[in-house]
Amino acid sequence: MKTHPAGRKLFAHAFGCQMSAADVAEMSGALAKRGFALTSELDEADAVLVGTCTVRDHAEHRALSYIGRLREWKTSHPEGAIIVAGCAAERIGGGELKRRFPHVDLVAGSKSVESFPSIVDSFLSKRAPAEPKTSPAVSASGISATLTIMRGCDAACSYCIVPSVRGPESHRPAGEILGEARLKAEAGAREFTLLGQAVNGWHGAFEGRPAGFGDLLGLVASVPGVERVRFMSPHPLRFDETVARAMAEHPKVVPALHLPAQSGSDRILALMRRGYDRASYLATVAMARRLLPGLTVTTDILLGFPTETEADFADSLSLLSEMGAVSAFCFKYSPRQGTPSSLLCDDVPREVKEERLVLLHALVAELSAAYLDSLVGREVSVLVDEPGTGRAADGFRVRLDEPVLPGRVVSAVVSGRAGNILMAHIPRRKA
Ligand code: SF4
Structure with missing residues (x-):
């Protein structure tokens, strides 16, 4: 690796969910402060940062196979550093990852995002003589930026590995979030997406008073330069009138709600341990629509959960129409080791999951098309x-x-x- 900070380049790539992308952006920022300029060319990089995700089997496999292929890069860049971060790194563990991929230099799992600057300082000090730090710079964030407002999750959905790899919830202080929003707005960002696993559970304090998620929405919307505020992903159980009213009060908070349902079947929702049923989920959507005229709603559906019958699946299809979804992210269930649902037999055959995914995608395409057509002339x-x-x-x-x-x-x-x-x-x- 080059020793002159100004000459070093970082190639960063995140697999999987938005939290993985946000973590990689934050870690890239820490490396930028240590003299690494971002490059989109792997070949010219001095360090490679790979963000891994373990929420779904598919995302983890893609990340691991990419890390495997980096062996070739390491051969042609023997001085280069490979840093593996994120949830899959946390789940698998640094020792096991380095055993499987000896060309990896540093592993920093998802619980290490906040301590990453000191981890990387210690790592760099062992590789090269002490180097002057460049002045802090805000990484180029473009027009859209993310703000991670909390990490971890206190829910216990039976299929989800997040609580074990990211740990319990920790909420960033409001002042820190607003400071980051100001820096990014000064750098040109106009649209901010507040990120968290159950993002609407955020709570903290502002100017000596308790503040909830609705207050935070208003505070971010008031930062000079901010034009739009979104958030991802709220938990239906915690989406109450306070949040809907805050959205209604602040025109810069978009009237768009991504509210993951996961299933339309009460039986499957109970097995998933989501904490709500179909009727209460639909009541939450109806409440949001009442307080937010013109609201658009999107959702997530997880299909092929153990024991899901044709009737359960039909309930998920009908939920999309009944809630008036304009789009949805649809995923096939795959057991994640260590989760309660992994103890159930993964009994929906692969080809049935594929068929259900095709049906869901067809319905989503239909719903999106009908919505977009309704906008013509508006x-x-x-x-x-x-x-x-x-x-x-x-x-x-x-x-x-x-x-x-x-x-x-x-x-x-x-x-x-x-x-x-x-x-x-x-x-x-x-x-
Ligand atoms: S709310 Fe459920 S699905 Fe979402 S991160 Fe938490 S445990 Fe996982």
């Missing part, structure tokens, strides 16, 4: 993040008829769609 607000294209408040992409510069929020009239991308023009206002 005005939507677009936050431009690339010349001439951006995102509407509901999260769908919009292509404009003129090359508006990134960072601006414009009103545009929807003229049609290409797949799930809206086409829109900016109306000429009379002087």
